[in-house]
Amino acid sequence: MYEYNDMIMSRQSEPITYQQKSSTLKSNTSSRYYEASTGPSGYTVFWRSAYDGELDDIYRMNHCQSPPGQQHSVSVSSSFRKNHTVAPPPPPPALPPSSLCIPPNLVRRGRQSSGPSSSAYYCATDSDDRSVHLTSTSRSLHPTAWKPGGVAICPANREMIQSMNKPSCIPKFHDDDSKETTYLPGDGILRFYIRGRPVNVYMPTQIMQNYDLSIPLKAPDTTLKLEWIYGYRGRDCRNNLHYLPTGELIYFVAAVVVLYNIEEQCQRHYLEHTDDVKCIAIHPDRITVATGQSAGHDKQFGKPHVRIWSSVDLKTLKIIGLGEFERSVCCLSFSKTDSGVKLCAVDEATDHVISIWDWQKNRKITETKCSTEPITAVEFHPLDDATLVSGGKGHLAFWTFDGCTLSKKMGIFEYFCSWNGKQPIEKPKFILCLTFAENGDLLTGDSAGNIIAWKRGTNTVNQICQGVHEGGIFSLCLTNNGHLISGGGKDRRLVFFDAALNPTGRTEELTELYGAVRTITQGPGELLIIGTTKNMILQAGPGMEISPLMFGHSEEFWSLAKHPQAHQFITGGRDHLVILWDSLSKQAIWSKEFTDAIHCAAFYPLQSVLITNGTMSPVNNHNNDSNINGNNVIDETNNLDFNVSMMNSHDLLIVLGTSTGRWLVFNCLKQEIIAAHSDGLGEQIECVAYSPDGNYLALGSRDNVIYVYNVLERGYKYNRVGRCCGHTSFILHIDWSVDGRFIRSVSGDYEILFWTAFDCRQVVSPSTLRDLEWASQTCTIGWEVAGIWPSDSDGTDVNACDRSPTADILATGDDYGKVKLFKYPTNKPKAEFRAYNGHSSHVTNVTFLYDGSRLISTGGKDTAVLQWEVCI
Template sequence: MTEFPGTTPTIHIWDAMSKQTLSMLRCFHTKGVNYVNFSATGKLLVSVGVDPEHTITVWRWQEGAKVASRGGHLERIFVVEFRPDSDTQFVSVGVKHMKFWTLAGSALLYKKGVIGSMEDAKMQTMLSVAFGANNLTFTGAINGDVYVWKDHFLVRLVAKAHTGPVFTMYTTLRDGLIVTGGKERPTKEGGAVKLWDQEMKRCRAFQLETGQLIECVRSVCRGKGKILVGTKDGEILEVGEKNAASNLLIDCHMEGEIWGLATHPSKDIFISASNDGTARIWDLLDKKLVNKVSLGHPARCAAYSPDGEMVAIGMRNGEFVILLVNSLKVWGKKRDRKSAIQDIRISPDNRFLAVGSQEHTVDFYDLAQGTTLNRIGYCKDIASFVIQMDFSADSRYIQVSTGAYKRQVHEVPLGKQITDPAVIEKITWATWTSILGDEVIGIWPRNADKADVNCACVTHAGLNIVTGDDFGLVKLFDFPCTEKFAKHKRYFGHSAHVTNIRFSHDDKFVVSTGGDDCR
């Protein structure tokens, strides 16, 4: 199930096995869909919008029909969930919000949660919900408390169930046990995941370890003696209830756009560098994380050396770092600019490092001088910030695409601009990632704004070019692509926008990175 923000959001229901779309609901939620949940039998679906009234809508999704709709709350609603034994009753929680809903024909009726005179209790911002027998409801609050409700009345308060917000809760129907996940200061007794009895009285805490302690859990699920845990840092773990052992299943980037991407020159691996401040090496065949390193600052670009032994990464604060690939230890780093490094490249002869920044410059460094990384030249007369760079095959020239949407060619390492078309025409480029130039006119769609196409990459064989754009599309063209609005194949997988794209060393794979979807 996916929800797409925008002017006309839609909800897509998928078959998890066949991956086929079963239904598509065109929403009345004008600005986007915040949460969706199936009823007990699966026949109904409830959704909540991010419109000003945070409208709640119930659907007969197989027919694509709206059953009922009503404004939910003037503040944000985080979760709307059906009771696990009902097709007519559900609960919504959000910013100082707690409502118990009943679907009556085509009408939605609700009762507000009543706190009454219980000592130390006041309406909190609620982040999560779970259900128990005998019409009990449990809600996790932003201050770490869990509220226990009978019908729509508060009957008990579990103070400091977690030391921070209770982001997620899950009830297992078979035995009634409740899993909570939240923010937790690590102690010998405490843990960010806790398993409670049916009355939230007895508790067992789980320490989660993936080389470092995990303090913040955003999602939990339980079954067959195991708990699945999703963390703030983009990991999914499997925790055994008997031995409390943590098994890391998935590790991915955290919040923040991913702009840095480079594929290894001879192996089926690639590196991604993100605004989350990490760089991660991935195995293309196994589709698994191989290694990761914390950079300390948001990263914007990455490039392997031609021998594959080093990788250079440019940061948003103007710093760049060179890592040894096998260990991800720092070989050298430098900061000669104050603004973001937009692209970074190592020349085919493994000698020069080119660093293109937001300050309308490309700096050159001689890697043969070792880790001192003294700047030996730079490009002048660049009209705007750097978008992409490519070295020539003989390492003598570099082409630079700029934010002024002009492509320039400069000598390496002195930086003198080459303007003679006859000279430029004779240059053989080692790579081509430029979105600009006569060779790629056809990649631009009709009525496109200048910023609509973000990235491009030509195959090593030089026969095709692939692009990523602001509409979440990956497109494949013939190369060179000299006729306007050229024929192409389109591939879907991202929401808006695609930030970077690369072919693998043997052109068998295409790797793309996303902005808003952070993947």
């Protein structure tokens, strides 16, 4: 029992006044109390409720006048006096249903917050001059918040104990020092900690009586197998696309090296790297592969190193340089004339150290500083294993290896000899790429658009083709017949030369959709394989018919949504690109670029199933959203058998939330924007979710507000219902109840709140919803997911979660590139899990497809989409 002075607000015709009245609060009884405190902006009034031992905010009135003196007076709007009785009623046996909600005109407005905040408010005496700190933050209440005869009220996630040294018995609140997960069986409250802040969640009635924290939750029997990776790393890496004798393309994305068989449409994956793969080299035997990675988080193999492995069985042969490299391995090359005994590696450290290794003996032979500027390429000479060349910013070096040491001569950019005498050469800012001609001459492409031939055995220019490209040359490819192809960056062109380095007059230009040429390699026969700066892989036949082999995002993306009735999903990113993928054909169905960056997406739940005979037609169209009436449809000219049939009469609709506060209703079949709306005062739309019946749409904004719309005409018309205001940080996740009546939301300060959808009022007693069934599990806080958080979590560890359609497993994506599987519900601390590597950056989102057969995960900086097969 706690006794203290309670402030009772009385209703008068004049401005409302405060009275002091002695009260008694009994634990576990239903009571209502008011509280008043002052702050830097004036007087603020709070009405708080005690229900089943839980203390919560109910009403907050803002913008009140400061009290004039001991008889505290507060001006309240006439609408409030008219509609609400402010004097506390007698304690009822239970809260009526109407008291579960906050009237919309009295909700607490949220503020933009970059860190955790608390909903606890305090009022204490002037005699106590200590500042009261909000839970787990360094922010203090204003000193004038301490008022005579005050009362301190806190949520149930704080311990309330009587002061032992003050006769006024002002309650004090102390965090649980152990920060261990605890369970209160009487109330069914599970308390765990995020960033040191206690979080209370309410167990369902059928579980609370038999719940036992001491019984651990084992990892699920279900496993994941990486089935497919969408994407390619061409944005910032070079010379990373090769064709193997096995008929496979080999390249890397994220922490995975992909071996892609074009004809059989299948992939194999080398998964031993622990972070970003930055470079690749193919051994002269065309079977052995070396790949280098950057520093990561793995305790055993987190430092930069090189892995040498077999492309036949994907087994690691050697790991070299573990602990020797400083930042990441950016360039690799095998020697050519000695059966590939030596391996050259460049460390992307400040001095860009170049080293020579006897990789079979795992022995470093020598190393030396290369350059303080970036290095873009290094290659052993194909006819002389004692010579290698490196290029980069303001740098072209010819290295000689005598068996023990490396010595270098810099390339001379002074002049070259032509038929009319010596011609001066302007030194380019960058050497961007290099290769060797059949006669052993070095060929370089630079930032000025020049191709320069360097005579074998010298460091002087032998021949130059000036201004081949507008801007830099990103790739040089020597074809099987000795001809040369150059790929431009700024102009996106392919230029063809004969063996004598004479232009043939043949050029091809890539569309803006594909981006600039990053690398070119010779495929089977006369087929060319092209990697682009927009992380796409293209193929070009003898007639230069260019078609995409692999689509990908080129910038970080968070948007991921599954089709409600088909094996399809959609992604959208900061590159303004939205792609609809088919998980069965493993291809992009279509791609579209918008004027705004896309951050979130959701399918309208009552959709038609998109059925095809055979496989989906690959994407071959691209339009801007300003041309919404254009003929932007799926290409039916592809030789794949293509047919779309509609099971229902309405179209395939999605909602896209953008970084500018706009949200778009988009028709996937007609490829057109149906409607564009704007919410959140220009702030980013963080998440969107339809109710299961499709009658409502909820949008969580960066402005801390959830906007709720009534959906009419099968997803074509939207009328705003209201705004859910109460969070003090941006909205991260939204879930709907199965009956479509309630919403739960998680914000950036790790707070979970509940709302009624039809009137946007906050449910202030979450315990009353403990038995409610939820249609989805994307909220990362709740009794169902309490076990996904590490004991030392800072709140940013887990970015996303999703449960399977059978509700027996839960998948999470975290900040360390891990995809994890838990048993569901994950309601035990330190729950065991299965973890899977593949991403090299934070995992931004995860979702199970509609039938649970596959899990999709998306990476942030690695821009990769990983498709996992769910194995039971």
